[in-house]
Amino acid sequence: GAVVSQHPSWVICKSGTSVKIECRSLDFQATTMFWYRQFPKQSLMLMATSNEGSKATYEQGVEKDKFLINHASLTLSTLTVTSAHPEDSSFYICSAREWYKRNTEAFFGQGTRLTVV
Amino acid sequence: ELKVEQNPLFLSMQEGKNYTIYCNYSTTSDRLYWYRQDPGKSLESLFVLLSNGAVKQEGRLMASLDTKARLSTLHITAAVHDLSATYFCAVVQSRDMRFGAGTRLTVKP
Numbered sequence: 001g002a003v004v005s006q007h008p009s010w011v012i013c014k015s016g017t018s019v020k021i022e023c024r025s026l027d028f029q030a031t032t033m034f035w036y037r038q039f040p041k042q043s044l045m046l047m048a049t050s051n052e053g054s055k056a057t058y059e060q061g062v063e064k065d066k067f068l069i070n071h072a073s074l075t076l077s078t079l080t081v082t083s084a085h086p087e088d089s090s091f092y093i094c095s096a097r098e099w100y101k102r103n104t105e106a107f108f109g110q111g112t113r114l115t116v117v
Numbered sequence: 118e119l120k121v122e123q124n125p126l127f128l129s130m131q132e133g134k135n136y137t138i139y140c141n142y143s144t145t146s147d148r149l150y151w152y153r154q155d156p157g158k159s160l161e162s163l164f165v166l167l168s169n170g171a172v173k174q175e176g177r178l179m180a181s182l183d184t185k186a187r188l189s190t191l192h193i194t195a196a197v198h199d200l201s202a203t204y205f206c207a208v209v210q211s212r213d214m215r216f217g218a219g220t221r222l223t224v225k226p
Binding site: 032034041042043045049095105106107108109111113 | 150152158160162165205207209212215216217218219221
């Protein structure tokens with residue numbers, strides 16, 4: 001099956017610094033990728049939809065200037081958490097689908113656990 | 118707006134027992150997924166259900182979909198400890214994919 005690779009798997013950073021998370025589709029073209037955030041013992045909350053070659057679509061309440069999304073190619077999307085604070089500590093998961101194939105699964109990356117100290 | 122409700126949120130079962138997790142959604146959908154998540158891990162795909170009346174089974178898990186009732190069920194048969202995890206349903210409408218709150222399943226000996 002298709003594979004989505006996300007890294008790093010975990011990262012610890014200091015408050016005020018920026019962190020970049022990468023999401024790659026390894027064997028298919030993903031014109032759209034999704035970024036989710038998951039707090040402990042909670043469900044996945046959609047943060048934004050990343051569209052190749054255009055601006056991301058952010059969910060209500062998600063700061064676009066804080067969570068920068070770039071989808072420069074059909075196989076790579078990045079999420080940069082800028083000026084991170086402890087409250088940004090969370091589990092971030094990306095997802096990708098082959099949108100030109102109607103009946104296909106959504107594939108998820110391994111997730112990135114971000115801890116801001 | 119697409120909304121997904123999942124229940125129960127917590128489920129503690131004895132080994133060998135049967136139980137059902139429910140997933141209701143608010144609008145018509147293109148498909149419905151069931152995922153498993155182990156602590157600290159990402160999502161593992163269990164089932165994708167595409168049409169009304171669809172039923173899929175894998176081992177002790179069976180998923181079904183009733184698009185008219187906007188309801189999917191995940192039935193657990195003769196639970197074993199290895200099934201302990203959090204289970205999520207996710208509903209897709211166009212390019213929108215929304216998750217249920219998750220059901221944390223604990224199977225006790």
